[in-house]
Structures are given as structure tokens and as C-alpha cells.
Amino acid sequence: MNKLLPLPGRLLIPVLACCLPLAVATAAPVASARTFRTNAQPAAPITGRITDAKGEGIPGVTVLVKGTSTGVTTDVNGNFSLDAPEGAILVVSSIGYASQEVPVNGRTSVNLTLNNSDQKLDEVVVLGYVTQDRQNLTSAVSNVDIGGAKKAPAATITEAIQGRTTGVQINNSGNPGQNPSITIRGLGSINGGSAPLYVVDGLWTDNIRDLNPTDIEALTVLKDASSTSIYGSRGANGVIIITTK
Template sequence: MNVSNATIEDVLNRLTNQTKLYFQRDNNTISVTATSPSTAQASPGQNKTVSGLITDATGEPIIGANIVEKGTTNGTVTDVDGNFTLQVSGNAVLQVSYIGYLAQEINTTDRTTIDITLAEDTQALDEVIVVGYGTARRSDLTGSISSVQGADLTSRSTQMLSTALQGQVAGVQVTRNSGGPGAQGTIRIRGVTTLSNNDPLVIVDGVPSSLNDVIAADVETMTVLKDAASAAIYGSRAAAGVILITTKRAKDRQFSFDYNYEYGIDRPTTRPTNGDVIDWMNVQNEVKWNDGASDPYSQYSQETIGSWLTNHAVDPYHYPNTDWMNLLLKKSTSHEQHMLSVTGGTEKLRTKSTFNYQKGDGYYESKSYERIAGRVNNDYLVNDWLRTNIDLDFSKSNAISPSQINPISHAYLASPYYPVQWEDGRYADTKDGENPLAALRLGGTNRQNYYKFGGKAQIDLTPLEGLTLTAIYAPRFAFTKGKKFTRAVPLYYENGSMTYMAAHRTTNLEETRND
């Protein structure tokens, strides 16, 4: 065939008409097929086989890379040579991933052979971790170290930083003996490691401090040193591990004003169901029977048990069926939090100020926690070899609880056989000088106020590149004030006589302070 002054596409079309072969141009490559590409291409509703090779940036095959058809569970892995074959739909998108590499999504439309090169995920390897002697890249670390970002801590709706750490770091156990507002967590790094103090050493911006003195929203990063190598830096204080906290600071030419408000409703996941007065009387009879009584109804007769609820509907004061759980405990409670942050900075001077207010109520009356806290971080760059930091922080908290009673235990242990009040509103003696509802409402409160003021002045001098001399002065003042008011609570019998609760016989006021 002789052709002149014609395009390549015209030549290929003429060849197709003469030879019945089909030619397709892809850049500088021309492919020849016996069938038309339009008919050979799989439609979206048809399946096709896709194969290919997966390598890294150096051309080495990646063994065990995951290839999954997006939106399905259809997938495979590469073999020892990096090859794969997978049956997919006509317009499938493949998701390719492997540990330490960036994932990719590949569209297979018009393609049946795919070669893929995965790039290393350098971000995870280059992440800077704060360690006891400065900072280091994660790829250079040899000790057992875990890091948590501040955003992961603030996502937890909790008032204490120790409880926000729960479940965040492997090898760190956080337990709580109470779910009440302001309850703190006990932290154990890899279990009990010493016979003395097992609390980890907490370092905030290079200064020993307390974990719960820091608001979660102020945390930039939290690093947990879990192995014995931390003792080389901090000595015996690090026997139970070290927690390093870096607070947020302003950045160059960063100006922002942020306000965040949180309000939440708290409900118990589930509550045990108490038995009613009929269950209680049957249990008392069974106790007597197990102790050797001759009659299984030795304490409460069948007639008494059978008619009790009928009589209760007419005379609830002499035939009570008291539900102490609903009387003492709330079905739900609430908490709220206000967060204000002001950030400003120039090339020389940068300031970040945060103010926080928290309040949470407990699941019963006279139980609450309230805290006001603030932090101001200032950075001043004097010149290339001298910089200073001046930080201030403060907090004030107020925890309120009942003076003597634990309502939760009484909610499940108090007998439904005894009335709460008589018809005239006076509180009844349930048994042996006890009435948990009267103690909760009239018995007084225990208030604990905690005050903390702290500051840090730091000078960093860099006389030579790679050498920094640091001087820190960090005073810290903390003290508590307690006021426990216990009131005498009178209880009355049906005949009108009166007695006082066993734990509330007198009215007194106790004040404690350690300032």
C-alpha cells in the first residue's frame, strides 16, 4: 500500500479495511488485535480479569500487598514476585495498600494489565517524637515509646486528662474507681513495677507536674516512655514510666480566636433491676428456712405476702413498696464545657492563651464538679542564638459530695419493706436509725476546693550549631481547702417518737487546709 501526505490514523484505518485487523495507537505504541477494541472492552455489567505487578520505588517486587475491589470484599495479595490476578467488574476501582507505603486507588476502565509503583509513607517515619533529652524522629527511636496527639485526647468527652488517656496507648492501663464528675484515673505503665510509688512521672513542657492539672485542649502531643531507658534520664523517679506532655504554642504570624462549647447528656449504659417488697419478703423467709426454721413462711406468712400489694394501693405508709433506686439516683445528668483560645504572633513574639470552664453533675443530689483553668504561653525570639519562654497557668476546682452517705450503695441495699416518709412529711426510721434519702437531702455536704498556680521562665542559648544551653525556673504552688458540714437528721417512728440517724446525730463543721 502506497500512501503519501496522510496521517497515521488514516493509514491505520486503511490497513483495517484491507486486512480485517484492528489497530489502536497509544502514544508511540501501536497494538494490533483481531477484534474491535469497542467489542473487546468489558461493559460495566461484565466481569474481566485484571493482572499486574506491584513494585517499590527501586523496582523491587512487593510481596503480600493487598489489592481489593473498592466497595466489595473481593481482593487478593501479590505473590513472591509481586504479581497479582483478580476477577473484577468492568469499571472497577482497585485499592492497593501495604504497610509502610501510601495507598493508591487505580481505575481499571479500559485496562486489564496494570503495573503499580508504591511510594513509601515517609510521614510516619519522619514524625518528630518528644523524648526526655529533646526530640527525635520515630524512625531513629530504639526504646519503647508511644505518642498520642492532642486531637485524640480532646475527642474524649471527659474532664480529666488521665481518663482521656484510657485506651489510647498500648501497655498503659488506666482504671477508675468512680464514674462521677471530676473522678481521676489511676495510671499504670506496664503494670505494677515497684513496691513503692507506681504512678508515672509526668513532665509538662520540661517541668515535673500533675497530669490532671493540664486541660486536654492544651495538649499538643503526649509521649509515654515505657521502658527502663527512661531511668537513664530521670533516675529512680522514672521507675514507673514517664509521661511527657508538650502544650500548644503560637506559630509565626498566626492569629486566631476560637470558642468552643460542649453540652452533653450522660446516662448509665444499664442499671440492675431491684426486686420489690414481695421479692424481699420471700428472700427473708428463705434465709430463715436455710437457717433451720421449721416453716418456709416463718417470718412472713403466705397471706401477708399475697395481700401486701393490694393493701399498698390503699395504705402505702403501712404497706410500703419503696423503690430506693428511683428515689436516690437520677435517670440522667449533664455536663458542659466552654473553651476560649486566643492566638497571636509575629516573627519575634508569639502568645497563645486558653481559658476553660467545666461543670458536671453527678447521678444523685449534692454531687458535682466545677473547674476554671487557664494557660498563657509566650515565646520571644531575641536573636538567632537567644530565645525565651514565659508561661503561666492556673486552675481552681470545686468538688461537692454528700457529707456522709454513699447513695449508690444504699440504692441497691436498702430494704423496700420500710417507708421513706410518714403522711405528715416527716422522714421515717427505715431500720436501726437509717434513712438514706433523708441523709442525702438533709445531711449536709463535703466541699473540696483545689487551687493551683504555676509558671515557667526558660532561656535557650545556642552558642554553637547543635549545642543549646537551657535554664528553667518553674515555681508551682498548689493547696486545698475543705469544708465538711454534717447536719443532725431527725427520724420519726409511727407513734411520733423521734431519734437521730446513726451517722447524723450531731451538727458540726470541719475545715481543712494545707496552704
């Protein structure tokens, strides 16, 4: 004769059966989270020094962990320090030097020598009353290729400039003895004039029509706020600096 379980025991069996799937579902995410933490690579401190071909430290070099926003810049001696995983790749770059990608490979110290790039950074620009290297210049300045103008003979200085630099518009009035209309980067004022300031061998002038293009050694066009900072309100429409031979 079969024995019947007491009433409390019969109610307990269905309750346990319902709780079993919940227990399995709850345990699964815990296992997944545990696996993720195990596979993640911890970041370790990495130090190093970036030098040039002469062995001197390069300041301001950007050292970036590839694929992330983690990065630093070198100090005045070219030293840097950052945290990166052992399998990371460091992207090292600086203006005037060829960029390099360096695998960490578990190292805690990375020293690197950057080579000069092929960019034209040794060009000298006449800026106001001084000359400055192109690599140290951040303003909108254009050097007109006077050598190219000599290959295509021009009767006036404006013909030598036209089409040889961006942002400069030249319109000839056609009237004898009148300066052509030169506009740099568009009109700055509706009612005011748009003519730029002309500086010939350090002297301000309003007349350049008598200049012989073959007598010009260098011609520089200042287009933005750098002209105003040097020449004041007279340079608000830009400045054309001419150096004769």
C-alpha cells in the first residue's frame, strides 16, 4: 500500500521545481562576468625617452595608445610615462618627424629615436620686421614664388602675384596710373576700403605700380590676425611685404 506524503511535503516539491531555472539563469551571468575580468589585460606603467638623430630629447612629442584616447606628451627632456596593456601599440608622432608605431610587448621601458620627415620646414618667412622659420609659424602666411613669376614675364607686380597664392583677388580698373584693386580674404567692411597695406623694404607705401617685378627678391602675404598684431588697424585688410634685391 502506497504511502502518501504529508501535505507540506507535497507543496514543497513544485516550489523547488520552479526555483531551479531561476538558479541556473542567475548563475550564468556571474560566470560570464568572471570570464571577462580574467581575459582583460591590466595596464602597467611604461616610461621612456624620445630623442632625435643627435640623441637629444624632443619635447612635446605625442605618445598615444593605439585605438584609445590614452596618451601623453613628452617633457622638455623628451621623457614620458603612461599606463598601457602589455600587448598595446604606442603611436609616437610630432611635427617635423616621421610617426612610428611601437609594440609594447610586455616592456616597461620604451626608448625611441625619431627621424626628420620630408616636410618643408626650413623655409624662411618674412613676418613684419623679422624673419621666422616656417616650422615655428602658426599664422596664415603665403610666400609668392617669385622665381616662377620670372619664367612668365609680367609687366607689373600685380600680374606677377595673380594666381600664385590663395585668398588674394586682383581686379584691374583699366585706368592709366591707377593701382589695381587687391582684396585679401574678401571684403572686411562694406563702407571702408579693402586695400591691403604694402610694405616695401620696411617702409609703408600706397603705390606699388612703379615696382619692377624683376627687382623683387621676396614677396610675402599676411592674411589673418598676425597682420593686425604687427601693423595695427592699417593691417586689418592684410599686408603685402615686398623685399627688393
